[in-house]
Amino acid sequence: MLGLxxxxxxxxxxxxLLTWIIIAITLLTTRSPILSEFIFLLGxxxxxxxxxxxxxxxxxxxxxxxxPMIYLIAxxxxxxxxxxxxxxxxxxxxxxxxxxxxxxxxxxxxxxxxFNYYLFWFNxxxxxxxxxxxxxxxxxxxxxxLPVIPFHIWLPKFWVLGxx
Numbered sequence: 057m058l059g060l061x062x063x064x065x066x067x068x069x070x071x072x073l074l075t076w077i078i079i080a081i082t083l084l085t086t087r088s089p090i091l092s093e094f095i096f097l098l099g100x101x102x103x104x105x106x107x108x109x110x111x112x113x114x115x116x117x118x119x120x121x122x123x124p125m126i127y128l129i130a131x132x133x134x135x136x137x138x139x140x141x142x143x144x145x146x147x148x149x150x151x152x153x154x155x156x157x158x159x160x161x162x163x164x165x166x167x168x169x170x171f172n173y174y175l176f177w178f179n180x181x182x183x184x185x186x187x188x189x190x191x192x193x194x195x196x197x198x199x200x201x202l203p204v205i206p207f208h209i210w211l212p213k214f215w216v217l218g219x220x
Contacts, residue, residue, distance in 0.1 A: 063109040063174070072106050075099060091131070094124040109173040111161055119154050122147070153200030160193040 079099040086092050098121060105117040129143050167186055168176055182190070 063107065068106045072103055075102050075106070091128070094127050098124040111165060111171045111173060111176075113171075114173070115158065115161055118157075119150075122150050149200055153197045156193050156197035156200070160190050160197065163190060163193075 076099060079095060082095050083092050086095065101117050101121050101124070105114055105121070108114050108117065126143060126147065129139060129146060163186070164176070164182075165171055167182060170176075
């Protein structure tokens, strides 16, 4: 089943509330209506990523955050060449990290037989060999996405060029 099944617990409710507070503050201080629409779209995508219990929907929403972020870089206030360099780095590293994450999710879903997160949580009968394969792939994908040295060389240039 590939439906959008929402599941909330304390952590997801806290992160969703924090996200909407930050988005509300950002929308109140933004003058551009197009920028406001992209920020609101970013909030909806993050809400889906925090709330879904489906691995595929989570992956698609987690990776689709890139689309509004690319727009935010492209409309930055610095020179065109530096914006395109930042876009290139951001897109390259995001796609690379996303591919590692997709490979690990495909392996996980093929071993479980379902996209449901709670089925994995309550019936985690992964073999030790499969865990040894999945762990480094997941660690590499998240280290690329998170601000961790030396995996995030794209991040400082990216955030300097954002127009928020």
